[in-house]
Amino acid sequence: MNQPALRILLAVYIAIFIAFLYGPFLVMGIISFQQGPEGGPQFPIIEWSTFWYKHVLGLAPPTRVAPLPIGEALTRSLTLAFATMVVATVLGTLTAQAFRTQFKGSGFVFYLVVLGMMVPGVLLGLGMSLVANQLGVQRTWWGTAFVLHVVYTFPFAFLVMLAIFNRFDQRVEEAAWALGVTPMRTFRKVTFPIIFPGVLSAMLFAFTLSYDEFPRTLFTGGPDVTMPIAIYGTFSVEIHPNLFAFGVLTTLFSFTLLTIYGVLMTASIRRSQAKASGIQEDIE
Amino acid sequence: MSMQETTQKSALLKRNKKFALLAPGVIWMMLFLVVPLCMMIYVSFWTQTTFSISSDLTLKSWKTFFASETYFGALIRTIRLWLIVLFLTFIIGYPAALFIGQFVRNKTTQTVLLVACVIPFWTSFLIRVLAWRPMLGKEGAINIVLQKFGLIDAPIEVLLFTELSVVIGMVQIYVVFMVGPIAFMLARIDQSLIEAARDLGASSWTIFRKIIFPLSLPGVVVGAIFVSVMVLGEFATASALSGRKVNLLGNIIVTQVGSLKWAFAAVIGVVLTAVMAVVITLLLRVVDLRKEL
Amino acid sequence: MMELEGLTKFYGETCALRGVSLTIEDDEYLTLLGPSGSGKSTLLRLIAGLEQPDSGSIRLNGEDIASLPPHRRGLGIVQQNYALFPHMTVFENVAFGLRWREENPVTEEAEITKRVDAMLDLVGLSGFENRGVGQISGGQKQRVSLARTLVTEPRVCLLDEPLGALDANLRERMTLELRRIRDTLGVTFMHVTGNEHEALGMGDRMIVLDGGAAVMIAPPEQVFDRPQTVRVAQVLNAYNILQGRVHEGRFDHAGSMLPLPPNSEGAMHYAIRFDAATLVPPDDPTALIRATFITSEFTGGGVTYFLRGPDGVFEVERHLSRADPQVYKGGQELGISWAATDALAFDSDGELIVSSNMRGAA
Numbered sequence: 001m002n003q004p005a006l007r008i009l010l011a012v013y014i015a016i017f018i019a020f021l022y023g024p025f026l027v028m029g030i031i032s033f034q035q036g037p038e039g040g041p042q043f044p045i046i047e048w049s050t051f052w053y054k055h056v057l058g059l060a061p062p063t064r065v066a067p068l069p070i071g072e073a074l075t076r077s078l079t080l081a082f083a084t085m086v087v088a089t090v091l092g093t094l095t096a097q098a099f100r101t102q103f104k105g106s107g108f109v110f111y112l113v114v115l116g117m118m119v120p121g122v123l124l125g126l127g128m129s130l131v132a133n134q135l136g137v138q139r140t141w142w143g144t145a146f147v148l149h150v151v152y153t154f155p156f157a158f159l160v161m162l163a164i165f166n167r168f169d170q171r172v173e174e175a176a177w178a179l180g181v182t183p184m185r186t187f188r189k190v191t192f193p194i195i196f197p198g199v200l201s202a203m204l205f206a207f208t209l210s211y212d213e214f215p216r217t218l219f220t221g222g223p224d225v226t227m228p229i230a231i232y233g234t235f236s237v238e239i240h241p242n243l244f245a246f247g248v249l250t251t252l253f254s255f256t257l258l259t260i261y262g263v264l265m266t267a268s269i270r271r272s273q274a275k276a277s278g279i280q281e282d283i284e
Numbered sequence: 285m286s287m288q289e290t291t292q293k294s295a296l297l298k299r300n301k302k303f304a305l306l307a308p309g310v311i312w313m314m315l316f317l318v319v320p321l322c323m324m325i326y327v328s329f330w331t332q333t334t335f336s337i338s339s340d341l342t343l344k345s346w347k348t349f350f351a352s353e354t355y356f357g358a359l360i361r362t363i364r365l366w367l368i369v370l371f372l373t374f375i376i377g378y379p380a381a382l383f384i385g386q387f388v389r390n391k392t393t394q395t396v397l398l399v400a401c402v403i404p405f406w407t408s409f410l411i412r413v414l415a416w417r418p419m420l421g422k423e424g425a426i427n428i429v430l431q432k433f434g435l436i437d438a439p440i441e442v443l444l445f446t447e448l449s450v451v452i453g454m455v456q457i458y459v460v461f462m463v464g465p466i467a468f469m470l471a472r473i474d475q476s477l478i479e480a481a482r483d484l485g486a487s488s489w490t491i492f493r494k495i496i497f498p499l500s501l502p503g504v505v506v507g508a509i510f511v512s513v514m515v516l517g518e519f520a521t522a523s524a525l526s527g528r529k530v531n532l533l534g535n536i537i538v539t540q541v542g543s544l545k546w547a548f549a550a551v552i553g554v555v556l557t558a559v560m561a562v563v564i565t566l567l568l569r570v571v572d573l574r575k576e577l
Numbered sequence: 578m579m580e581l582e583g584l585t586k587f588y589g590e591t592c593a594l595r596g597v598s599l600t601i602e603d604d605e606y607l608t609l610l611g612p613s614g615s616g617k618s619t620l621l622r623l624i625a626g627l628e629q630p631d632s633g634s635i636r637l638n639g640e641d642i643a644s645l646p647p648h649r650r651g652l653g654i655v656q657q658n659y660a661l662f663p664h665m666t667v668f669e670n671v672a673f674g675l676r677w678r679e680e681n682p683v684t685e686e687a688e689i690t691k692r693v694d695a696m697l698d699l700v701g702l703s704g705f706e707n708r709g710v711g712q713i714s715g716g717q718k719q720r721v722s723l724a725r726t727l728v729t730e731p732r733v734c735l736l737d738e739p740l741g742a743l744d745a746n747l748r749e750r751m752t753l754e755l756r757r758i759r760d761t762l763g764v765t766f767m768h769v770t771g772n773e774h775e776a777l778g779m780g781d782r783m784i785v786l787d788g789g790a791a792v793m794i795a796p797p798e799q800v801f802d803r804p805q806t807v808r809v810a811q812v813l814n815a816y817n818i819l820q821g822r823v824h825e826g827r828f829d830h831a832g833s834m835l836p837l838p839p840n841s842e843g844a845m846h847y848a849i850r851f852d853a854a855t856l857v858p859p860d861d862p863t864a865l866i867r868a869t870f871i872t873s874e875f876t877g878g879g880v881t882y883f884l885r886g887p888d889g890v891f892e893v894e895r896h897l898s899r900a901d902p903q904v905y906k907g908g909q910e911l912g913i914s915w916a917a918t919d920a921l922a923f924d925s926d927g928e929l930i931v932s933s934n935m936r937g938a939a
Contacts, residue, residue, distance in 0.1 A: 010383040017379075090308075098306045112310065122556075123556060127322075127323050183646070194663060231411060247412075
């Protein structure tokens with residue numbers, strides 16, 4: 001497609017579109033600097049201050065606004081996300097590995113796994129708590145909630161790995177076997193290094209989804225809350241700008257991680273390119 | 285060892301290996317996905333009294349659901365809201381995807397734009413929903429800006445704590461799930477196909493209708509599945525932005541569970557599952573998900 | 578020595594290989610020619626252990642290896658698309674087998690370097706050690722793939738259409754290279770190809786595979802001169818094959834009475850090699866059949882003329898060393914002649930009728 005007028009029109013459109021996506025973000029950023037502790041989560045800004053940031057970090061003097069349970073809830077969320085990431089990625093890789101060759105019932109297994117991401121969280125949370133009730137099992141974030149987080153993220157990891165394996169050339173593995181290398185070692189030395197970027201993105205997917213998950217956790221998490229549940233808890237009472245300050249902080253944190261990742265990737269690509277061209281010069 | 289035995293043994297070994305690879309995932313999904321869903325259906329037929337629940341089978345909860353204006357109304361409202369959001373995410377998302385997938389030919393720019401769309405996801409979903417409140421409120425950003433420019437005299441009040449605010453919030457959050465798959469499919473279209481059509485004298489509109497849109501259809505369907513699944517099961521956006529005035533099926537499940545009315549929550553859960561199953565089956569009719577991967 | 582006996586493989590209902598038996602000697606260059614779908618890749622994969630036969634045995638020096646997994650067979654395979662390890666340098670690719678193999682791995686770094694360097698030298702890639710495999714050409718990849726296999730000193734080296742992905746120029750050079758490398762190392766090569774020139778030019782012996790069966794196993798000259806069946810002649814893509822019936826001591830092909838080699842009464846098929854036929858004026862007394870000229874094609878060392886004969890296309894090949902290329906016009910009438918002794922006759926089963934004078938010639 002190459003229509004100058006249409007192109008400009010769509011370029012303007014996408015700018016508005018991105019503004020729409022980021023609008024609430026901007027508001028969140030502004031409101032987080034609201035004066036505290038009296039200032040509420042609305043305009044106008046009474047006075048610019050960093051009070052709510054101090055409040056989030058536990059540096060502000062105690063007020064009637066309850067502090068966010070950052071220490072415990074955040075630790076729980078991170079632990080849960082990490083465990084979910086590991087299990088979901090392993091399950092996803094194993095299942096995708098099985099899908100590399102045709103087998104009977106592959107359609108059933110495919111849709112069974114994909115169902116995990118299709119069923120709404122409320123339903124699964126409800127179903128799981130009913131099962132827990134029936135069995136007399138205590139509902140906990142590391143038990144009933146954890147298994148549901150895996151049910152939710154495993155399909156994503158599976159689909160990512162499936163796409164990776166689709167592009168993977170089986171003959172590279174065969175070549176390694178024919179050289180006398182065992183299948184186990186071939187997987188470690190050849191298959192895994194090649195699919196590693198895929199595994200990494202599967203892990204990233206699983207971690208992010210689990211970290212932010214709450215409908216499933218709401219019913220099955222038990223009395224110890226995770227971070228999203230703690231935030232959800234503020235819905236019923238008044239909300240304060242400390243939530244927005246927290247939002248800004250976590251966004252910045254993820255940004256930093258993403259930037260470091262990006263910089264490292266770029267650097268490694270540039271290094272390998274430099275190396276290659278250097279050798280070329282040697283030969284010519 | 286005879287050849288026959290060897291072959292049989294190796295075939296058995298292969299099957300065992302496949303089984304070992306599949307078993308963990310399948311067992312996990314059976315235990316923690318299929319069993320809970322079955323349990324939900326089962327419990328929907330249990331007898332619910334105010335303070336307790338017993339496993340005597342009855343249709344009472346089901347009758348209450350369809351007889352009650354509130355509950356049946358919630359079903360209708362959920363479906364209406366879902367259709368509105370689905371339509372809007374498509375209308376708003378498609379041009380954006382078209383730009384990213386077809387007009388941006390530079391891979392880096394493409395990636396940058398897609399990443400720009402995904403970045404909001406690094407902030408907690410709930411905080412993103414809540415951020416709409418100071419945006420839409422009576423003294424919110426939109427009203428302030430509109431008043432400053434003299435476009436309106438009095439603040440618009442229907443923006444927050446109405447169905448409209450729920451729709452706005454949902455569209456903003458879910459539109460990216462529509463953009464991603466469509467942009468992906470559009471970017472895969474072979475440019476020579478479009479050039480060939482142009483050489484044959486096809487107009488831009490014909491090219492769009494006959495080539496670009498049909499080829500992007502799988503992306504639309506995948507996006508629609510994502511959006512449908514998430515919107516139909518929604519309750520947080522509704523409770524955060526409607527001031528509890530808009531009750532979706534999801535909200536009712538949450539309240540019922542809160543008051544330990546398990547059987548009733550299960551009935552709504554089964555209804556929601558049925559709606560979802562119909563929607564996804566219809567969408568999958570259009571596109572074979574497995575083939576598109 | 579490797580012996581294959583009655584190797585059979587089905588894919589569902591389709592039979593890919595039907596009872597292939599053959600013996601592969603030590604220190605020989607064996608080529609395996611077959612059209613696509615003839616089962617040649619399947620045979621290679623069975624030998625390498627990448628697929629399991631439904632029946633039959635594979636013995637290497639008397640030991641049955643059919644039940645062994647690929648990494649215990651001690652065979653090397655060079656894949657069609659090279660299948661290099663994309664995340665390693667040329668050196669690491671070649672060193673991979675030595676370093677990580679299960680049996681008798683080389684642990685000393687100096688030893689690995691010595692052997693890899695020697696091998697890279699043999700295939701002409703010295704100085705490329707530290708390149709990534711994405712930064713070398715197709716022909717170089719081919720050499721890396723070969724070096725990677727040969728450095729592990731396999732008992733038999735299987736090559737799956739190794740030259741298939743190379744351009745014509747490079748292919749010719751690699752043909753010579755392959756022979757030289759094999760002669761230096763003395764390792765048995767089993768080279769699968771769909772190209773008759775490759776099969777004829779490279780092998781000490783060649784196998785013709787058709788429809789999953791080995792239809793002829795013989796030295797290339799013999800295969801070329803006296804294909805055992807009509808199918809072999811067809812696969813070789815060097816024979817005009819005519820259908821007909823013997824009538825009063827001559828072969829009646831669509832009305833043309835062709836001279837037969839002696840003792841070929843039951844002949845049903847008649848074959849004449851492209852380069853055994855010559856084009857003559859249509860009224861020339863030696864003309865055996867008449868044909869209409871269609872087009873011609875230069876093949877470097879010669880010209881191939883395509884003509885419409887009484888029953889299908891007839892090809893005549895003319896080597897430039899014999900004479901200057903003749904130019905004909907499309908639609909021009911011509912006669913084709915050949916010596917009766919150059920013709921081959923096949924019986925109703927498609928088997929070559931071996932005449933007494935041919936026996937004498939052999």
